[in-house]
Every structure is written in structure tokens, then in C-alpha cells.
Amino acid sequence: MPKWPGNSKYVKKLNRMTVLNIIKDNESISRQQLARMTGLTPPAITQIIRELINMGFVKEVGLEKSCGGRRPVQLQFNPEAGFVLGLEVTRHETTLGIADLKNHPTDIRTFELDMTDPEAGIHQLSETIRQVINNSKYRDKKFLGLGVAFPGLLNLKEGIVKRSINLGPKWNGFPVKSAIEREIGLPVYIENNSNASALAERWFGGGNDCTDLVYINLGEGISAGIIMDDRILQGFQGHAGEIGHIVMVEGGPLCNCGNRGCMESICGIPAIVRKAVSEMPFIKEGDPLKEIWKINGKISINDILKSASIEGTYSNELLKQMGKYVGLAVADVINLYNPGAVFIGGKMAKAAEVFMDILKQTVNSHAFPEIAGSTEIKLSALDGNSGVIGACALALRELLKPNSSILEDMQAYADK
Ligand SMILES: [Zn+2]
DSSP states (O other): OOOOTTOHHHHHHHHHHHHHHHHHHSSOEEHHHHHHHHOOOHHHHHHHHHHHHHHTSEEEEEEOOOSSSOOOEEEEEOGGGOEEEEEEEOSSEEEEEEEESSSOOSEEEEEEOOOSSHHHHHHHHHHHHHHHHTSTTTTTOOEEEEEEEESSEEETTTTEEEEOTTTOGGGTTOOHHHHHHHHHOSOEEEEEHHHHHHHHHHHHSTTTTOSSEEEEEESSSEEEEEEETTEEOOOTTSOOOOGGGSBOSTTOSBOTTSOBSBTHHHHSHHHHHHHHHHTGGGSOTTOHHHHHHHHHSOOOHHHHHHHHTSTTSHHHHHHHHHHHHHHHHHHHHHHHHOOSEEEEESGGGGGHHHHHHHHHHHHHHHSOHHHHTTOEEEEOOSTTOHHHHHHHHHHHHHHHSTTOOHHHHHHHHHHO
């Protein structure tokens, strides 16, 4: 534990947060154990615990099983001392999650909201949030922060949107963090949606024992969130992880980014639908996708996902081809970052049973065997909610980090 003379306030802050996090990460613990683990003196621990109990973060519970001598009182973290909100914003739907200070969000709801205009969208969104948290279920709860999983390039330092292809050009340059803070009155933490999803895997998904992981979102767009050494890999300007724009076919289809042949221009949802439509004349009669086309005169990605589960259909082949391309990109990711796990998520992951085998085969024949052999490739188990779950995790991570001001804020709140 750092002890710097002359900065006792800061040391006190770090000590309190360290003690709080140790209690949170243990089922139950005694003051004596805390003193041993932190190197703090028993009176210092007693003082910190008194404060944490007064703030509601820690409670005393039963007695430790006796092994001779005096039996010390056990301490437990109280996850319901505070709550966080998480938001996943997309163009027409926003998902709100509510979580206590330790557990997977239990309350997740989706609202139809038009978010193409930032001012109007955030105003409506804030109204919706206020309605939810003023409801009797949450009225007496303390909300401490709000995380946002946002679809676009962000200036994280200033909380400004650089560009969002998903939400549209009105968001360019919009100060999203301060706008939501002003409306809701809570600290707001923001990340792009793929990074938030990676964080969701780390905190609440299949990656809770893995400090180095990659989450790949296969949806309308394709992007990755990369966690290395337990930190989100941001890159120089915070834009690392644009895996969808790895060039796979020189001079290939035109991509949203203006380049040609990017993975997104081949494996993104619009690209897959476009390919199926263009090849419709060559799809054999009786194929389920062709039948839908004949009846409706159009097809959607849901039609492709549904018919892909039948072996031998056009959609099945199409998604296997996609799996091959995704496998090439995953092989690159594995060679570059040596992650412990790669999670495949996003809407296309619904058909993972169709393309996962070929994806893994492609990885095995293109990544270094020594590296690939130690990387698990898994389907995200967060049921399409990884963005909103990650938004909650983001708020929790910020509120509980070593130099967080959560305890000072709580004290100020109590003193009011
Ligand atoms: Zn591109």
C-alpha cells in the first residue's frame, strides 16, 4: 500500500478504497485479517471500518468459526449500499440496466427511442430514466453513477462524440457525457460499445478469470473490445479495436469507412444481406431463403439466420463463408495480442452453431499453434445484453477504483 508523506488525505482515500475492495472481493473477512492483508495498524482498520459501516458499505455479520481464542466479528460488503445505471444506446432502441455494487444487473429494459438527434434524444432518454428510478422499487435507493455504451468514436477525455455512423452526423462533436450528467445529476462514464462488451465479459461473463481477452461484435458493424492486462486497450487516441476494417480482399466491396474489401464490407449484416440479394437468381428453387424472397419480394438478416440452421441451404453456406473470414481476422487478433479468450458476440452470434466450427478450423490453420492452443474461442453468454451489462460494469469499475471519490461523495451526501 503506498504511503507518501505529506499527502495524508490521498493516502486515506487509497487506504479506504483498498479496504473496501478487499471486503467486496471476499465472502466475509475479519478486521484482523484486513490488518494483516493491508499492513495497516489495527486502530487504522477500526477507524476505516467504522466509517464504512456508517456509510452503509459494510456490515457486521455472525462470528467466525472458532479455532481457539477470541472469535472475531466478520465483515461483509453490502452490495445494496448503492446502485448504478447502465445504458446501451443505439439508433432506435436504448437499453437500460440497473445493478447493485457487486452483481450482474438484474433489471434490464429496452425502450424505443429515436436517438438520431442528440439534444432531443438525451432529453427523452433522461425522462425515461427518471421515470424508472423514481418508481417505488428504486425511490429510496442511492444511485451513484451511470455508464454508457456508445456506438461510435469517442474522445474519452472530454466525453465528446467524434463520429457515430450508427446514430448519424448530428452527433459529431456532441458533448454526450456532460449533457447526460446535466440531465441526470450523476457522474457519467462512457465507452464505445465494443469496449463495454469486453468489460461485460470480464466482470460478469465468461472472462471473469481472464485478464487478457478480446470481444468481437458481429453485427451491423464489426468491432472489437480488447482487454490486456486487465485494462481496456485504447490506443493513442482511444480508437483501438477497429477489427472490422482489416482489409481481407484487395479491391473488394466498398465499406462504410470508404475503403474497399474490409471485413465489415464482407461479414457485416448489410453486406451479408446484399450478397444474398445479388445471388438470388442463382439460388436453387426450393431453398427456404428463395421461397421467402418469392413470397415477400425481400429478405432480412432474420430470414438468413433462420434458414441457416438447415444444413445444405444457401444461408447455411453463406454463414460458413462468413465464419471463414471471421476466422482469418480472429487468427490475426490471436497472433497480435495473445489473448486468453476471444468472445464472439453481436446479432450474428445467434447462428454461431453454423459457423463456429469453421471459424475455429480457420484460426487453427492460420494462427501460431503455440498461441492459438492457449486461446479459448467462446460464444458470448450474455444474451445480446453485453453492451448494457458492460455499461454497468464501467460505472462500477470507475466508482470502485483505488482513487475513486465514492466514499467522499457518500459522506458529503450523508452530511447534507
Ligand atoms: Zn472499412
